[in-house]
Amino acid sequence: MKPRRSERLSAFRPQIARLERRLFLKQGLSLGALSLLSGCTLKDDDAVDRLLMTMSRFNDKIQAALFDPAKLAPTYSEADVTTPFPFNAYYEEKDVPLIDGERYRLQLSGLIADKRPWSLDELRALPQSSQITRLVCVEGWSAIGQWRGVAFRHFLERVGADLTARYVGFKCADKYYSSIDMPSALHPQTLLALDFTDAKYGYPLRLRLPTKLGFKNPKFIGEIFVTNDYPGGYWEDKGYNWFSGS
Amino acid sequence: MVGGVDKPRTIHPLFVRVTHWVNAFAIFVMVLSGWRIYNASPLFDFEFPKDFTLGGWLAGALAWHFAAMWLLALNGLAYLAYGLVSGHFRKSFLPISLRGAFDDVLLAMRGLLDHAPGRYNAVQRLFYIGVILAVIVAVLSGLAIWKPVQLQALTAVMGGFETARRVHFFAMAAIVAFLLVHIGLAVSVKGILTPMFTGRAEAPR
Numbered sequence: 001m002k003p004r005r006s007e008r009l010s011a012f013r014p015q016i017a018r019l020e021r022r023l024f025l026k027q028g029l030s031l032g033a034l035s036l037l038s039g040c041t042l043k044d045d046d047a048v049d050r051l052l053m054t055m056s057r058f059n060d061k062i063q064a065a066l067f068d069p070a071k072l073a074p075t076y077s078e079a080d081v082t083t084p085f086p087f088n089a090y091y092e093e094k095d096v097p098l099i100d101g102e103r104y105r106l107q108l109s110g111l112i113a114d115k116r117p118w119s120l121d122e123l124r125a126l127p128q129s130s131q132i133t134r135l136v137c138v139e140g141w142s143a144i145g146q147w148r149g150v151a152f153r154h155f156l157e158r159v160g161a162d163l164t165a166r167y168v169g170f171k172c173a174d175k176y177y178s179s180i181d182m183p184s185a186l187h188p189q190t191l192l193a194l195d196f197t198d199a200k201y202g203y204p205l206r207l208r209l210p211t212k213l214g215f216k217n218p219k220f221i222g223e224i225f226v227t228n229d230y231p232g233g234y235w236e237d238k239g240y241n242w243f244s245g246s
Numbered sequence: 247m248v249g250g251v252d253k254p255r256t257i258h259p260l261f262v263r264v265t266h267w268v269n270a271f272a273i274f275v276m277v278l279s280g281w282r283i284y285n286a287s288p289l290f291d292f293e294f295p296k297d298f299t300l301g302g303w304l305a306g307a308l309a310w311h312f313a314a315m316w317l318l319a320l321n322g323l324a325y326l327a328y329g330l331v332s333g334h335f336r337k338s339f340l341p342i343s344l345r346g347a348f349d350d351v352l353l354a355m356r357g358l359l360d361h362a363p364g365r366y367n368a369v370q371r372l373f374y375i376g377v378i379l380a381v382i383v384a385v386l387s388g389l390a391i392w393k394p395v396q397l398q399a400l401t402a403v404m405g406g407f408e409t410a411r412r413v414h415f416f417a418m419a420a421i422v423a424f425l426l427v428h429i430g431l432a433v434s435v436k437g438i439l440t441p442m443f444t445g446r447a448e449a450p451r
Contacts, residue, residue, distance in 0.1 A: 052306075055313035066396050073395045134407060136394060139304065140287040142407050211395050239305035241312065246395040 056241050063243040069183050073210035073246070076132045082143035085197050088214065090176065090234065096200045097173040097220050104204050110169070110225035113160025120204055123194060126150045126158070131189055133210035135217070136246055138235075147208040149193035153186045161226045169231035170207060173220040178233035180209070180216055181243065187211050192221075213244040257364030257447045262334065265325040266442065272321060273381075273421065275300060275314035280418055282307035289415055312392075319385055326378075339371045347372045361435065363447035377424040384417035 087093045105117035130148035137143075156163060163186065169179040184190060190209040196202065202219025209217060215235050225231075236242045258266075281294035282301045301307025329335040346368030353359040359367060366374065390401040390410040404410035432439050441447055 052309040052313050055316070056309055059312050066393065068396060071396060071398075074398055134394070136391075136407065137287070138308070140283060140289075140391075140411065235305070239309060241308065246393060 059241055060243040063245040064181060067183060067245055069187055073133050073189055076144050078132060080144045081132060081146055085145050086143055087200055088137060093200060099173055099204055099220065101204050106205060107223040108159060109223060110227045111162035111165045112226050123150060127154060131191060135214050137214040138240060138244065147191055147193040148195035149191045152190040152192050155192050156185060165226045166228045167231055169225045169227060170218040170221050171223040172218050173222045176218055176234050178216055178218045179231035180212065184209060184211055211246055213246060216244050255447055256445045257441055258445045260445060261328050263442060263445055265321055268317065268321045272314050272318035275310055276318055277418060277422060279307040279310035283311060289411060315388065322381060338366055339375055342371045342375060343368055373424060377421060380417050380420040384414060384421060387414040387417055
């Protein structure tokens with residue numbers, strides 16, 4: 001079902017610019033709520049910010065503990081696929097990066113033994129699998145889509161990634177970036193997707209994992225790295241919960 | 247010693263008072279941040295006025311919502327455990343009777359419903375049990391949309407992800423509807439608000 005009147009995250013860009021440096025709650029209490037709360041000490045935004053961020057980190061740990069590496073997301077039939085699939089990014093649809101597939105090379109860095117770049121043909125030569133799963137957006141809407149590509153676990157093993165490292169990070173051609181925990185990266189439904197409905201959804205390469213919210217599925221991936229240092233992410237650094245598991 | 251003419255008796259046990267006010271704060275945060283989250287992708291043809299939401303933008307609202315959920319859930323579990331073990335639920339909420347509630351509504355409309363401190367009338371019993379169930383449904387449907395993969399059995403019970411969103415919305419609506427009546431009566435009926443802080447019924451006049 002196509003979400004009606006769903007807000008694009010990009011609509012918040014002016015606010016983000018303003019709030020970026022002081023986290024997200026500096027102006028978090030709207031006037032109405034503040035007047036209802038008068039008398040409480042909630043004017044001390046920094047303390048509230050800190051408390052909420054502490055809770056968000058606590059929720060990361062809870063979600064990691066709740067994550068079952070063997071539990072599969074429900075799958076659907078082709079008839080269930082949402083058409084058209086909603087486009088969502090921090091920019092408008094007309095601003096998607098256009099990438100030349102012939103010249104494209106996936107870069108690898110960090111705790112990976114074989115950092116040789118990969119062409120699309122080489123990625124396509126690896127075993128492919130496909131899935132029809134539900135993508136849940138942090139905004140609340142959801143849509144069922146179909147993705148096909150390389151099992152991410154297979155790829156990470158193939159390039160000799162340190163599978164005991166904590167994070168896998170992604171740098172994208174649209175200046176987006178994100179990171180996920182290694183157990184989620186190794187989940188059987190986590191896919192390095194090469195085929196999807198339309199180029200605007202991340203050509204030539206995107207991550208698809210039904211075990212996390214939509215914004216944890218970076219598109220237009222240019223580089224993958226493995227690290228033990230928390231890499232954050234575009235939305236995560238602005239205050240969205242990092243783990244964001246489903 | 248209890249119920250003496252001079253000594254006001256305790257009609258709301260300390261445990262009930264504390265969990266009530268913690269719950270009031272948690273519900274306040276959950277509802278107002280929830281409205282802001284709703285606005286990011288409205289299910290119906292309306293949005294909540296921004297001035298009556300909490301969080302400022304989606305990430306802020308989510309941070310409030312996912313912090314206060316612990317307060318709501320843990321406080322709620324403590325309250326339910328107390329209510330079941332101490333006999334508070336049995337003594338205060340039972341028996342319930344639709345007929346009795348109907349009769350009490352008629353009496354109230356004619357201004358004849360007697361308010362006995364420390365004793366819930368039939369409408370109150372029905373409303374309190376109803377709102378407790380609504381909060382339980384809100385928490386369960388909330389878990390279902392928070393973790394549709396890890397808790398997929400629960401999400402399935404809630405009718406799937408999209409239906410669970412609607413269940414969550416209507417559970418909120420039921421809670422808010424209750425609050426309109428509850429707060430309206432708490433501030434308008436004489437002598438019932440103070441005991442919710444002190445626990446003591448006001449001295450009989």
